[in-house]
Each structure stands twice: as C-alpha cells, then as structure tokens.
Amino acid sequence: MKHRTTIYSRLLAPIFVSSLVPLGAVAMITLDPVEARAEITSATCEVHAVLAMKSGDGTIPADLDFLAAQLRDDQFAAFKSFRLLETKSLKLKLGETEGATMKTGHNLKLRLLGAEASKLQFHAVLASGEKVLVDTDYKIESNGILLIGGVRHPDGKVFFAIRCRG
Amino acid sequence: MTPVSDNENLQAYFDGELGAEERAAFEAALAGDPEARLNLEELALLREAIVGSLEAEAAAVPEARFEQIWDEVDRTLDRDARLQQAADVNVSIWSRMAAFFRPVWAPTLGVAAAAAAIALYVGGGDSQSPENTPTQVASKDGPPAEEAAPAPKETAPAPAPADEGLIAAKVDDALPANSEAEIQRIEFGGKTGRIDRIESKQGITTVIWISEDDETTDSERSL
Numbered sequence A: 001m002k003h004r005t006t007i008y009s010r011l012l013a014p015i016f017v018s019s020l021v022p023l024g025a026v027a028m029i030t031l032d033p034v035e036a037r038a039e040i041t042s043a044t045c046e047v048h049a050v051l052a053m054k055s056g057d058g059t060i061p062a063d064l065d066f067l068a069a070q071l072r073d074d075q076f077a078a079f080k081s082f083r084l085l086e087t088k089s090l091k092l093k094l095g096e097t098e099g100a101t102m103k104t105g106h107n108l109k110l111r112l113l114g115a116e117a118s119k120l121q122f123h124a125v126l127a128s129g130e131k132v133l134v135d136t137d138y139k140i141e142s143n144g145i146l147l148i149g150g151v152r153h154p155d156g157k158v159f160f161a162i163r164c165r166g
Numbered sequence B: 001m002t003p004v005s006d007n008e009n010l011q012a013y014f015d016g017e018l019g020a021e022e023r024a025a026f027e028a029a030l031a032g033d034p035e036a037r038l039n040l041e042e043l044a045l046l047r048e049a050i051v052g053s054l055e056a057e058a059a060a061v062p063e064a065r066f067e068q069i070w071d072e073v074d075r076t077l078d079r080d081a082r083l084q085q086a087a088d089v090n091v092s093i094w095s096r097m098a099a100f101f102r103p104v105w106a107p108t109l110g111v112a113a114a115a116a117a118i119a120l121y122v123g124g125g126d127s128q129s130p131e132n133t134p135t136q137v138a139s140k141d142g143p144p145a146e147e148a149a150p151a152p153k154e155t156a157p158a159p160a161p162a163d164e165g166l167i168a169a170k171v172d173d174a175l176p177a178n179s180e181a182e183i184q185r186i187e188f189g190g191k192t193g194r195i196d197r198i199e200s201k202q203g204i205t206t207v208i209w210i211s212e213d214d215e216t217t218d219s220e221r222s223l
Helices: A002-030 A062-071 B007-014 B020-031 B034-060 B063-128 B132-139 B142-148 B150-155 B161-173
Strands: A042-053 A081-093 A097-101 A106-116 A119-128 A131-141 A145-153 A156-165 B182-188 B192-200 B203-211
Touching: A042 A062, A042 A106, A042 A145, A062 A081, A062 A145, A062 B192, A081 A097, A081 A106, A106 A131, A106 A156, A119 A145, A119 A156, A131 A145, A131 B203, B007 B020, B007 B034, B020 B034, B063 B192, B182 B192, B182 B203
Parallel strands: A145 B203
Antiparallel strands: A042 A081, A042 A156, A097 A106, A106 A119, A119 A131, A131 B182, A145 A156, B192 B203
16 A cells, blocks of 8 residues: 555656646747747836925925825825926937936936846946945836935935836 | 921922931921912922923924824834845845755756757857848837737828827836835945835835934934
C-alpha cells in the first residue's frame, strides 16, 4: 500500500506538468503574436507642481480634480487650499533621462528604466538647485500617480504629482 | 530639630519627601512660625496655578489632533505589516514552486522541450502565412461580436464633440486598479523623509514626504 502511494506521488507532478505545458504552449500560440511580444520602450509623463497653502476655504480647484481624492486625505489636513502652479510633459525613451525645470526652481529628472507586465519602472531625482532632495527608483502601473512633496515655498509647501503612461 | 527657616526643608516637606520623624518635628516647629506657614501657602498656590495652566493647555488641543496622531500611528503599523506580509508571501510562493518542481526537473524539461517543438512547428506555419492571422482573429466568434459592437454607435446620433473630449479626459484621469508605487530604492537629501500611502475610492497613491534639513517641525504629524 505504501509502495503504491509512493508511485502515485512520484507520477503526480510529471502528469500535472505534462498537462500544463502543452496548454501553455497552445495559449501562447493562440495569443496575438504582436501583443505577446509587445514591449514598452517609451512613456509620456506629466509633472504637476501643486502649491499647498495653510490658509483658504478648503476648496480644490477644477484643474486639480484628478488629485482631489488624495488632497482630501487627512495627510493634507494641515493645508486649507491648493493651487496648480504648473504642468510639464516629458517624453521618455527607454534608458534616457529627461528633465523638467519647474518655475519653483525645482528640477525633476526622470528615466524610464523598463517595464514589467503593465508596470513602468523609473528613476526619479528631485533637486532644488544643486541640492538633491530625493533620489528614488520606483515601479508603478501605467497612469498611476506618485506624489513627492513637502518642499518649502514662500506661500506653503509644494508637491509634485508624477503621472506616466507607457 | 528641623529648622523651619531652612527653605530646603520647607520644600521637602511640601513635596512629602521628609521622613516620619523629620516631618513630625517640622510640623511642630511650623506651628510656631507664621512666616513659614505663609511660605507654605504660597507654594500651594503656585502649584495650583501651574497645574491649572497645564490642564487648560491640554484641554485647548482639539480631540481631532489626537485622532490624527493615532491615525498616523495606525497607518504606519498597518503599512509595515502589509509590507512584511507581502515580502513573506513573495518568498514563500517561489520557495513553494521551487520545492514542488525540484523532484521533477528532468521530466519537466523533457515535456517542455516537446511542447516547445510543437509550438515552433505550429508557430512556424503561422509565420509562413502572416496574412492569415487577421483573418483567423476576425473569424473567431467572440472578438468580432465585440469589435462589431462600436459600429451601431457610429450610426447612432453622435454626441457633441465637446462631450467626447470631456469623456476622454475623464477616462484619462482614472487611476489604474492598483496605482500604488513600489519604491525599490530611495535616498533622501535631507535628514529625514518618509513614504506614505493614501487610500481613496480611486485606489492607493504613494506619497514621498521630504523634510528639508533646517526645517522646523511645527506639526503633531511629524512623529
């Protein structure tokens, strides 16, 4: 009895694999070959500079609707009003660095490092003049938003919303 | 005998730091010293004023502030727990897969090779007649029905161009289902910084908070 159990346990995995692999092969063949081999080699990014101020009536302007849910979070409770200062677009090619110099004096450099499934991988460096404020590598879904902020501004704090599509 | 005029003893008595004997002797001496009793009363008044002031200050802090602080603590703990859980899960999945396939590498490779040969054979046939690919896709039952669906929309009354633009913009603004950024490496230029997340109906948004070097902390949030 024990002998039979051992044989079954030994055969189970190969049988399972042998049934899965041809299925996988057939699935790959039936997929659109262009889609199956598609690779992301470029991305379009928007960098929004948002000023958060400690005075105001709490309303979020229409041009910041895309960030309204985030700005209403209690992490931003200390700020009473927000203003979109500037938006810049960057077209990134794989492995190339592009920079956006904002009116606030901050410079954001972005590099598309690659893509994995539907996620894009970037290297981002935010600097104020010569001083690097943050240097990071991150992965995010296409069209996802990364917020970097809390940098000083005469009227409050500045946040940068980075949104990229691959 | 403890001299009442000794200010240190007066303070120690007031704070309840004298021993039983010293205390008894001090109280006996205190009975005959009106100036010492006056000093003692002044100390009591001073204590009352200080305690009252601190209590008033604490009462002035709104309850919401405390809630924000606790929310921040909860979020930090939750985030750490989730990160740890995700890391554990990732490791365990691969470990389990490796453990599962370890005894059957040889048969697996054999079957995979056979499957690859079949795939190459069938795929090669397709590559020799690429013009068949669209026809093959178009002849499927499912996709043509889906692709044909927009056609009646074109014949239907077209919405105003401005509306189309508005719809396109709204779709464009929609966040993906899982929009949380995965921070793989980070270096802050200042002394501190932190990574946080915002959960909303739109999904999860990652926030990198920067603290600049000479920045003073003026918020209870900077725990």
